[in-house]
Amino acid sequence: MRYILNSNGYLQEVSFGADILCDGAYCTEYTGKVPSGYDDLVDWFIKEGDKLYRWQIVEGQLTLDSSVAIKSEPGAVFAPAGYGLGTVHPSVIYSPEELDACHTCGFYCYVYAGTICGIYFDYANLTVYSIWGNECVQELRPLNTNYCFRRFYFEGAWSAWEQAGMMTQILWVNASPTSNFAAQTIHMNLSNYKAVYVQSVRSTDDQTISGGTLAWVDIGSNYLMGTTDQHTATRRKVTATSSGVTFSGFSSANTSNGASNEIPWVICGIRGISW
Amino acid sequence: MKYSINLAENGRILSVTYAKYAPAGAVLVDELPDGNVADYRYTDGKYIYDPIPVPEVEYVPTDAERIAELEEALAMLLSGVTE
Numbered sequence: 001m002r003y004i005l006n007s008n009g010y011l012q013e014v015s016f017g018a019d020i021l022c023d024g025a026y027c028t029e030y031t032g033k034v035p036s037g038y039d040d041l042v043d044w045f046i047k048e049g050d051k052l053y054r055w056q057i058v059e060g061q062l063t064l065d066s067s068v069a070i071k072s073e074p075g076a077v078f079a080p081a082g083y084g085l086g087t088v089h090p091s092v093i094y095s096p097e098e099l100d101a102c103h104t105c106g107f108y109c110y111v112y113a114g115t116i117c118g119i120y121f122d123y124a125n126l127t128v129y130s131i132w133g134n135e136c137v138q139e140l141r142p143l144n145t146n147y148c149f150r151r152f153y154f155e156g157a158w159s160a161w162e163q164a165g166m167m168t169q170i171l172w173v174n175a176s177p178t179s180n181f182a183a184q185t186i187h188m189n190l191s192n193y194k195a196v197y198v199q200s201v202r203s204t205d206d207q208t209i210s211g212g213t214l215a216w217v218d219i220g221s222n223y224l225m226g227t228t229d230q231h232t233a234t235r236r237k238v239t240a241t242s243s244g245v246t247f248s249g250f251s252s253a254n255t256s257n258g259a260s261n262e263i264p265w266v267i268c269g270i271r272g273i274s275w
Numbered sequence: 276m277k278y279s280i281n282l283a284e285n286g287r288i289l290s291v292t293y294a295k296y297a298p299a300g301a302v303l304v305d306e307l308p309d310g311n312v313a314d315y316r317y318t319d320g321k322y323i324y325d326p327i328p329v330p331e332v333e334y335v336p337t338d339a340e341r342i343a344e345l346e347e348a349l350a351m352l353l354s355g356v357t358e
Contacts, residue, residue, distance in 0.1 A: 170296075171296060174291070176312045179311045180314075182283075182287075187298040188296075188298055
């Protein structure tokens with residue numbers, strides 16, 4: 001590991017197996033011990049890379065100055081810049097404009113308080129894959145989520161961000177699945193989803209629930225959920241729009257209280273697919 | 276608040292979910308009423324027990340019952356013809 005110190009003697013930048021663009025600063029190879037509590041220097045960097053400003057080199061050893069407060073403003077973010085890539089790049093990208101201009105292969109950290117594909121995030125790991133010349137792929141993985149977004153730079157323009165891979169998300173759970181369920185609309189923002197699926201249950205004597213049916217409903221469409229027995233047809237119309245899911249009253253040929261059947265239990269949103 | 280309740284215009288509880296799934300502006304409560312929540316109305320921060328009457332349902336005979344009834348009627352007709 002190599003490091004550069006700032007004018008106050010604290011770590012400014014570190015690099016593993018790469019040449020630091022020192023810009024006139026003195027790059028030093030670290031030969032000290034692994035700080036206590038970390039498996040190795042990489043583990044230390046993974047956990048402390050966003051807080052280098054708290055670390056000094058004292059008598060050749062990485063030393064934490066606990067009196068330095070942890071910063072909360074942008075920049076105090078884990079940035080595995082340059083690891084294994086041969087060149088350290090500016091490790092933190094702060095603006096969409098900088099992101100648009102970033103075509104160089106490598107790992108970065110993207111600080112962005114905004115929304116992409118309907119997902120809000122503050123920080124994301126950014127990976128840039130170079131394809132040919134200036135053409136490349138950017139892949140954003142917001143921290144602490146399972147989301148992944150990609151876009152392509154081709155013929156001088158960026159494509160729209162697309163979510164990579166199908167994602168399902170629980171949007172609503174019935175907190176009283178043994179209770180009757182009359183006709184109603186469950187309001188939720190489905191503008192970023194392609195479809196919903198609804199798992200229903202059946203209530204008996206208001207105390208027990210049993211298996212129901214699973215309905216897949218495209219946004220902007222509807223589906224008849226339930227069974228079609230000629231005497232006890234238990235069906236409920238489910239309609240999904242961008243503003244919520246509407247359930248009809250219960251359609252039954254023989255029931256004393258239709259609201260106790262096909263009770264919605266879980267509603268999940270689906271996106272990241274196309275058909 | 277733990278729960279969000281979906282109310283009809285007259286305050287009847289239509290459904291309940293957990294607060295994390297509540298839409299903006301939803302009614303949030305700490306506790307739910309016991310049993311069937313649809314038996315309650317929520318007014319001025321209080322639950323009012325007001326169960327919906329269970330409607331009487333006209334009895335619909337099964338296929339077996341209808342067959343048996345038809346067979347009995349046919350038997351009566353045939354007995355009348357042979358007499």
